[in-house]
Amino acid sequence: MNDPFVFTLLLPLVGTMLVAAFGSTSHVGARITALIVSLVTLLFASRVTLAWLGGHPYEIDVPWFSNAAIDIRFNLGLDGLSVWMFALSALLTVTAILVSWEAIKDRAALFYSMLLLLETGMLGCFAARDIILFYVFFEFTLIPLFFLIGIWGSEERRYAAIKFFLYTLAGSMLTFLGLLAIVLWVYDQTGREQMTFSIAKLVAALGEHPLPLNLQLTLFVALFAGFAIKVPLFPLHTWLPLAHVQAPTAGSVILAGILLKIGTYGFLRFSLPMLPDATVTAMPCVLVLSGAGIIYGALVALAQGDMKRLIAYSSVSHLGYCMLGIFALNKLGMQGGALQMINHGLSTGGLFAVIGMVYERYHTRQIADLGGLARRTPMLAVCMLLFTFSSIGLPGLNGFAGEFLILTGMFQRAWSDAPAIYQATWMTIAVAGVFGVVLGAWYMLWLVERVFFGPLKEPGGHAPAPAAHGHGSHDHHGHAAAAHDDHSAIHDLNFREAVALVPLVVFMFWIGLVPQTFLAPMAPELDKVEAIVAKAYAKHDWKSVAKTEDELNHRDAEDAEKKTEMKIVNVVDQLPERGGE
Amino acid sequence: MLEVQLLYNYLVIGALLFGIGLVGLLSRRNMLIMFLAAEMMLQGVSLSLVAFGRFHNDWGGTTLVILILTVAACEAAILLALVQCLFHRTGNLDIAVWHDLRDANQPKFIDQEVPGDDAAKPEWPTLTPAGIEPEVDADEALEHRIHV
């Protein structure tokens, strides 16, 4: 089985052992092994991605837990939705390792092995074509991140790690039930031979025998619980800022870069194709939530004093855009949403890396303590500016491509083909989306201005004598003698840090200038999902279903005992065993 | 029809025995007495078993009874060894003494003094002649009831 897929997934696992072996003595050994392993995994991942793009995809389909009744297969394969996220996961792991080169000193072996375990989880999650395999990797990513945040985080790391773990686990338990119910329903409808778990077969089967609406709604709420927490959608986002602020830089880069996208990926992979009618019924509600998320995330980001918390809330706002795009349920919106998933990974991953580098130098994340760093570290300021422009959606960079498609899609949905009763609300959501862009520019540029521009102010060392400030006249020739004692050692971007950031910048420009190269591979898969949903949207009559917002709210699903009628068949286990196991 | 009626009589008695044993186990605090009560429950069971055996004209019931007796004997042996060690540690046979293992926030079990017969004659406060050391009643020291 020289299938590169197996190598891509097995390598990080083998890497964990290697790191534990080499790294036990000093953190130098650990980080070098980890870097080598992640680079080789990146090589294999790109080989698999290019092979898929080249038209002859690799895939593995091995029975894992299958007997006469159940057929859970170790089924890996890429497709439109997951190809870019697969490659991005491998890339961001390399960045994460490079960024935590000096930062992590104690128990480095454990740190790097946890990082590599996390990479396996992510790669597996996007490549899984089997429901149970997806769920196994979906939950598997929790454990390494729990340790990453818990051991190497900052002050409140323990509370953050446990809250993050429990919050996501509670949601995903309900998603687990939902997925099982779907499998059982398909099993019942297709004549009870063997229970299939492969996503493609399930979608096809659900195409022929769709679930009844009220059952679909229950399952949608169950899936919504797990994925909406992961995204995080507006009311369920409170774990994110806590986890981000307390996580080490590498943890934040990967958490923001990849793990949040598993939520939106889940929606695109499971909720939309398998439960189309429920998606359409829940659409107004989710749109309101994501619209509110955009504005709310931006506003709260405005009021932050801690850099990481500000970026965390900005991700709440940006992922609000992704959800807006996906739940606009038209081609434009969905392609924009899918593209925005990648863009957000690059820009926010980069932002967290830069903030990590600032933290490495000044050991503070408070905006008030810093000022005018552009003079001390110009290259770092240039990178920060680049990532900021990408995240506020400056044209020419990747942020704009995604956001423009999403907002056009949403406007088109709200203006031309929205049902009468919802036209007003969807228009306000479209306006909120565009206004979110303005707010985004405000708090990001305000952050850059306070930290990187203005007179040089460093924590500890006294601020240098400010340059003479007459109105209109300024001294731009020589600089006031800056007597900062202990900060002379602060160095600008060194080679390692540059190598960590350069690939992100290259991809940002590439997506910004020619997004078509990234949209084209995603198109076929997204169009299939869009076709299913469009059919459901067409035959949906809007007036009858007045969906109350709280009924759909995830928290009820979590607490209330759900008493909805569900016709699910039992598991028939063939009596006499045909042939040996 | 006699058979069934006879059976019911036995069953009733068996049930009564079982009930009394159960109540005994719950109410009494002396470990030996509790064990005896438990044995009484088993006797009730045995009686019912024999009655059913007689009714069904099958020896299954009686074999089970013999098994029960043997097991009861083993338990008796173990109990006696156990009680001997416990008595060695606390000096009395009271089961209520053993309540140290409990949930963290539970208060200590205080043995409320049941107002005994001496409540009838109230002790009026008497002036003790100056200089004489009041003699301390031995029973007061023990915080537990003597006759258990």
Add this chain to the structure above:
Amino acid sequence: MSLDAIKILTPELIVILTATLIYVLGAFLPGRHWGRVAMLGLIGAAIALYCTYEYRFWPEGAQAPLASVEIKGPIAVDLFGQYIRWLALLVGSLFVLTAQRPSSSTPAAEMVGTLLMSVAGTMLVGSARELGLLFLGLELVSIPTYVVLYLARGDRASQESTVKYFFLSILSSGVLLYGFTFLYGLTGTTDLVEIRQILLAGDDTLGAGRLFGRLALVLIFAGLGFRITAVPFHFYAPDVFQGTSNLNAGLLSVLPKIVGFTALVRLIAIAMPGYEVLAWRVAIVLAVLTMTLGNVLALWQDNVRRMLAYSSIAHAGYMLIGLAVGLAANMEDVSSVALFQGIGSTIFYLVVYGVSTAGVFAALTALGEPDKQVDLLDDLAGAGKTHPFVAGCIAVFMFSLAGLPPLAGFWGKLSLFFSALGVDAPTGGDTSDLRKWFLALAIVAALNAAIAAAYYLRIVGVMYFRSPLTTLAGEGGRGARVALTASVVLVVLMGLAPGRLQSGANKAAQSLLPAPATPQVAKLP
């Protein structure tokens, strides 16, 4: 019992003989290596079990598949019995390994001997097909436990735990026996298979109608409820676990559960066909109460063993789900196949739970030292740094017990949720209310799993995130480390390749009932 019945019982006999040998020799020869002798005994028993399983000693006529009907006598050598006996041997050997270095005050020989006795008891219950032998097996597990509890540490706490367990145990066995009486009274025979046929035949000789049967059912549920720490009968567990040593706590959390669930399956699911409607309702109520109470109270505990006691109560609740599904699906006019999925998942969960718990307590023993064992959660603080391997194993066990995917616990929960969601009442009958009950059960189980993760994470958090307060000696003995490694390897293996074990459990469940070709007879009036 004919000669071949004795042949079938050779494994149990070997274990008991080893135990007696150890008792006798222990009295004369000082020295503390009785653990190794015990292991020899268990290995011998395993070989014997393998032989009997391979029918080499079988009377020629009995080449037919393990249909237990032909063999008269109390032994039911069906696949289910074999499954339980193998599990007993596996868990038994883990505990015997952990018991290699008992504390200085405990007499080594007696400790190991009694341990072997309870393992033999479990094996007996596994293969019992008759009320008498079943009761004997149950007592053969309880009585050695009194002795083991007392021998643990000789201080006031262990004595208190012994006396508490003693009295509550004799109360529950009394209740259980009273249940047996009514079962015997109803049918006139003590053989379970014959009881099933008589009840299926449904001629009510006693004229007492359903009363005796339902009384027997409830009393048996109560009696065995004590063994598996179902809620109203769970009170002893936290106190007894706190009082005794880590080894005994492990013993108490695994063996009684195996015995309890085997007896429940044999008695209620198989031997009392007419009473399912009441049975599954009782099972569901017990399951919900047990899960919730177990998880909710575990959040507050600071003592490691008390927390693990409540965790074992919670897991009893999860296993009751499988039983409830087995009972609900076993109604006459439904294809009795569903029964196996329910009970199959319980048995599978039993294995996963047994191995994980044995592993955790082996690890706790390994961390402590013979005379000063790990008690409070704070003792474990910083174990991640000081004892990385053992702490890593405890973390794996905690994640497995919490039901996180890559490990065995996840597949246990998967099969339980599957059977709960997939329950299908009689095609004719009204499926709606049954469905609703089991959907609610599944959701409560899912929420409980989330709550459970809270205290499992707390243990992992204490080990990895805090700096060590007290120095953990870590001389629990090489045996404990071997047991620990064995169970962690088993848990990970079962996690990665659960296929064979799950289908094994299902087939074991199927073998409980003779081929479903038995005539479907009308229900009792």
Add this chain to the structure above:
Amino acid sequence: MFETKSLMVLIPALPLAAAIIVGLLGRRWLKEYSHVPVVLALAGSCVFSLLLLKDISNREPDAKQVGVEVTHTLWTWAAIPAAGVTTPQIKATPNFQIDITLRADPLTCMMLPMVTFIATLVAIYAMGYMHGDPGYWRFYAYVGLFVFSMTMLVSVSNFALLYVFWEAVGVCSYLLIGFWFEKPEAAAAGKKAFLVNRVGDFGFAFGLFLIWVSFGTLNFHDAGDVQGVLGQTLLANPARYAEIITGSVALAIPLLLMVGACGKSAQFPLHVWLPDAMEGPTPVSALIHAATMVTAGVYMVTRCSPLFMLDPRAQLVVACIGGFTALLAGLIALTQTDLKRVLAYSTVSQLGYMFLALGTGSLAGIVAGMFHLFTHAFFKALLFLGAGSVMHGMHHIIDMRRFSGLRRVMPWTCLTFLIGSLALAGIVPLAGFWSKDQVLAAVHDRAHDGGPFVYLYYSAVLTAFLTAFYTARAFFMTFMGPLVVPHEVGDHAHESPPAMVFPLVVLAICSIFVGITFDHSLGDFIVRTPSLACTLVAGEHGLEHHFHWDIAAISTVVAVLGIAIAAYFYLGDRRQINALTRIMQGVRLYGLSNRKFFFDEIYHVLFVLPLKGLAALSYLIDRWLVDGLVNLCGWIPRAVGAVLRNIQTGVVQFYALAMVLGLALLIGTLLVWKVG
């Protein structure tokens, strides 16, 4: 010698290449020579623009084509087939196709040479002005980037890409305004400029979406069977416009585009950022905030004139905004003491003029607007560069009260500044006169049929007077009167080096001759742009020129009057002006004008503070309400546990009792339940 399509690509490519070269190599290698690649690139693209102008001007439009245009597609930016807009007008479900396509038509060919010519001069000027600044290479990289974005903005043929370079130009102005980032005011001004532009783009984006939803495409030109918004097919029969966008949409699209234009060209509601943008280096102000970027709004409105023609109310709104801004800026400029702020407000005022001209809705008006844009670029750049050389000499002090009588010290700057001021005031031979005359003529023609245009005409004339007054005031206060030099300068106030004076002279010459030479020829050339050539805009008889003697007379009288009054006040001993100022301060008018009608404070109170308050409030909500709810869910199990803990009392008999009660309960249910 170059083929048209390669010209179109070369013009933006050169500055981009230069910007990249200086950006990468400037810091270590080029250092003080980093101006060389940029100046050469700008000069090169200026020559190519002229070649393109010649090439396009001698192309004759054939019969059926409306106007002259050449389009050249580079690559597909994004293509989503059948993205689906289901409106009755659009038959097939259009696919969302955005290609990077450049276009060359008379309008672009007019803008390109202007932008590149002025950029080259400013680059040369900056060699002297920015000499010795540590960020020298960074300045030229940004200038190169800016010219690339501006040239692309003008020559791109798709609304989406127009939006792209609309924001790219905004970013370059952000970078250049905040060039000296150590100065907190500069950083804040940069951020303010970008945010106000973003607010403008907010409206512009909605205009875009409306166009996409109504037309099914964002292209100007026709691509394959897809009819471009300003494509030949639609322009050929403009009646279909009324069919495609009707009623409120016809009003909404132009107004939303106008909001974008206001943001970019600093018109009334969004004008606050331009005066603060003076924090940047003066060459930046000259290039970006006088000549090129601010004119992008005017260019866009001209480009989309067919859309504006649909609804007369839209034209009126544009005109009113233009007129009002002109008047407002004029009043503010009266009392400004900072020379650059005066020029900034005069730019806002002149832009108001251009929008007023565009708002008249006649072809003559549009052409007048563009012509005024063309001339204004030259003399306003001249004035800014003059102010720059004054600052260069006065050790970066630009407060007019600190110095006077500089004519002796800087003769060349004084002369060129005089020519610029006269041109701005609109004195006869100079450029300003001709373009302002055409604007006033257009407004006058429209004012014939009464209505609001009459008042707009009067306000335009008043603004002309104010312009003359404050320009003259600035000139007299700076260059006339006794020689006073701020103490920081000491004795070495000097004339600027030749590198700075040469552009001044060139621009002065242009300010003189540009007006006369291009009075009619520019109009005839622009009219051949497709959007202007269509009958909807041009009407039946196209453009005819006739010189309005009466308006010329009025404007000249008004200009001379303005200069005379300024001379009366500011020459000599200024007693009268001080008295007048005191009166004005008494009646609070002076403060009103000097403090820029308090717009900054109003916006701060109306928008900034409420949003910050809301932000703090929502953070509070997030911490307490939303997080509280989540913690509540987390707390419920613990609460239940706290209650249930009490049953574990530790007493054996209690346990036994509980067990028996449980059993009793079970037996009770089976007796009662009678089920099964």
